[in-house]
Amino acid sequence: MAAKISPAGRLSAPPDWALARVPGLERGAPAIALARLPGGSVNEVFRVDSRCGRFVVRIDGAAWRRPGVDRARELELHRAAAAAGIAPAIVVADPSSHGLLITEFQDGLLWREQEYEDVAALQRLGERLYALHGLAPPAVTPFDPWSVAQHYVERIHQAMPAGLSPQQLLAPLEYLQRCCEALRESASAACIVHGDLAHNNLLEGRQLWLLDWEYAQRSDPLMDVACVLAYYPAARRYGAELAGAAGVGAAARGELAARVYIHEALAWLWHLARGEAAAAPPGLPHAAGAGIPPVGPAN
Secondary structure, eight states: OOOOBOTTSSBSSOOHHHHTTSTTOTTSOOOSEEEEOTTOSSSEEEEEEETTEEEEEEEOOOGGGSTTOOHHHHHHHHHHHHHTTSSOOEEEEETTTTTEEEEEOOOOEEOOGGGGGOHHHHHHHHHHHHHHHTSOOOSOOOOOHHHHHHHHHHHHHHTOOTTOOTHHHHHHHHHHHHHHHHHHTOOSOOEEEOOOOOGGGEEESSSEEEOOOTTOEEEOTHHHHHHHHHHOGGGGGGHHHHHHHTTOOGGGGGGHHHHHHHHHHHHHHHHHHTTOOOSOOOOOTTSTTOSOOOOOOOO
């Protein structure tokens, strides 16, 4: 069947050419079941069942919805994580065909924001990160958040969002540059980091699966712990437990504040690069009440 456009401007089903790449549907056989999956706010994501199994089909969303994505890097890191059983296995990957990616479907429930307030859940996540960070990373270019930020700023200047002036970018970018320099000087060995540990990218099933690798990088392992603390401030209460389960020693935790700011600033710039009017820039650590609570030894 031909893909239809939903009232919200999103696909209600995969296009025929994409369905034909699903195992069991190559010769036009009908899908046993087909449903749009929740959580796909950037790309078009569907579950497709065929006689050969259950699969997830992802197609690129519009370019403005996914600034900074590098499909070649994503696939290298996803494949490494999938080989270790941390990410669902890749079945078909064809970036030249609208970013087509077909993976094995896994049963489970997506995390909710409440999971980041649960110390046991955060420890499970930390353990998965420890396993991920222990993998040998592919030879992809190391993460350069300052270069990413400059790319976002170029897009922001092309279409300045309403209510934003160029002057509002200056102080956050100045501090971000200093944090990026500190990251470059880190003695930590670069590893695979997921880079986008939002709740709809974590699936609790027979194990904890890490989904959606399009912002994965080769970087400092602290970056994944910092991602959680930046996205979910409520998790900072159990930051020591998360960091400990992820294998981050107490001596290294003093570097978390700079990493958290990198994630906060990049997330802010990402929204602006999409043309969204983000409410406010991330608070600078020297501003009253804006500091990142230290992550000390677990109680």
